[in-house]
Amino acid sequence: MPRSTTLLTPEALEPTEFKFDLPDPNDDRIAELEFQQQIEQAWQVCDRFDLQTDIWRGRILRAVREREKRSGEGRGAGFLNWLKDREISKTQAYKLIELANSADMLLAGGYIEPEDVNRFSKQAFVETAQSEPEVQQLVGDAAKRGDRITRREVRQLSDDWTAMSSDLLPEEIREKVVDQTIPTRYVAPLVKHLQKLPESHQSSIRQAIAEQPDLDTLKQATGEARSLSRYLEAAPQVQALNDESIDIENALDEAMRLGCLNSAAELVNQAAQLEQAIAKLYTTWKRVNTLSDRLYEDTGASTPNLRSMLKSLERLSSDSIEFYFGDPRGENFSHTIRLKLEDDQISDGD
Template structure:
């Protein structure tokens, strides 16, 4: 019978000193610049150490997961172990575990793709590394070039490089705007949001916005076009979800054109968006009300004179379990601004949600 491997203890590990020479926060004679430089240096070391540790934790978790995945359910039952059991023993949530595994997968993808070398990880902040792994391959290459120059890569640098790529590569921008980006007359951070919203629009709306900024390629026009594209995308995304607009006599596109002609596109888009949210809220209210009603009925059947406090609680909740809901908006005691809201719910068929 093979011997069990000896458990690894802290004493078996090579001791490593993790210590900083932090500036004395009570020293009134230290220069502010010197203090900030020392603090920033210590912070960067922690950030780098945290990133590398989490990548290896993700690899460990991935190995454990694959170890149990290869075993059948019957084998796992025989062992009395599974991946979730393993996580539970170490007080690691499933969400946390898969986030670390995703980070490890991202690291391996960047390394195997040749975008970075193992030592390059030290140039990244943790969030910047994650965003780089999720970025387009062209952006990853730009980040790689910046790392090779010795640049420190933070979340801001990744987003800036992503904006640069979007502004220079998108076919949705007119040539007049591209020229402004090249000569740095218009910063790329104003161009990227416009492209993202334009990508959601039909060709007809894209063309009208492109024409407007081509005729007047300045920053104010660009900002206005971005706002219009944002409102258009919100309107077109929300309108099909609103049941109240399913009437065949309503022409959503013509209504949109009229709103644009009157200069009230943003209000129309917000109205449609709020209507979609209201319908969703009504459905959630109804299902929750049915659940409250069902539970109240069951609890009432299980109570009696021996449970006066439970009966008192049920009595108080009748305003929420009956057909007519009643609750206060604001201060229920009426000392400050408040008013009562009443909602009547009716169902064309009787159902029970257990």
């Protein structure tokens, strides 16, 4: 894919563009509307240069990384040292490289022209690069018309495209979108959640909104689709539900019949989070034990303060963990929480 090197024009590099006068916030003679307009204009200039600077930083980083791949030892040490010398984290570097790749892709694909970049806010540009090609084309067309592109415009165009193109929506809803009876911002979330559901659940929701294609029904259907997707996504992750006698699908149908789908979905989601928290608690507890044992071996009578600290932490490193929830002094609102941890490791011979 060809890479553009003409994103910044010589005129855009002129520092004179930064020579604007900010309005005096203490000058009562400046009307509030005028003050906000001047501030917004100054902010847009900074935002534009921030975006272009980051794109070029990404291109520079990409060049350094590719040079390292070509002539280095193949382990990336030279690239990492280059980042370290300039106090750039690896995560930040790869985000900038991704931004540069996105910019070159949008330019090479003809979605935008070099001068169009000046019409984007930084976040809008990143969001455009992450959008579907059809949305990129819509955003690019808006930029070529001279529109100022912010995240709001990108999301609006994305919602418009989703509402008009999705096969998951009944024709009755698409007609409402076309005549603007139903705003697209209410339709896009429904499509997002419907995509996660099996065909049987998609069909029942589509049928409901087709029979009554109004905004209230659409909102209700979106809430139901959200709860369904949460339930179906979380249930397989819960070990406590691995019992073969439990029929997850029938339990879901019963919850829907009783009108308590949201509660069931939230329960399963919280159960999944609880099991994850237990796993994290166990690994942290093991780490505390290991560090306590190591520190105990390295200390003695000459380190009474360290020994005192270890003694105090025994209530967290022992098999019975104890801590206070609330006021640790026991005053006002407080509870003492006690947990018993048992490590039943299964050996290979068991």
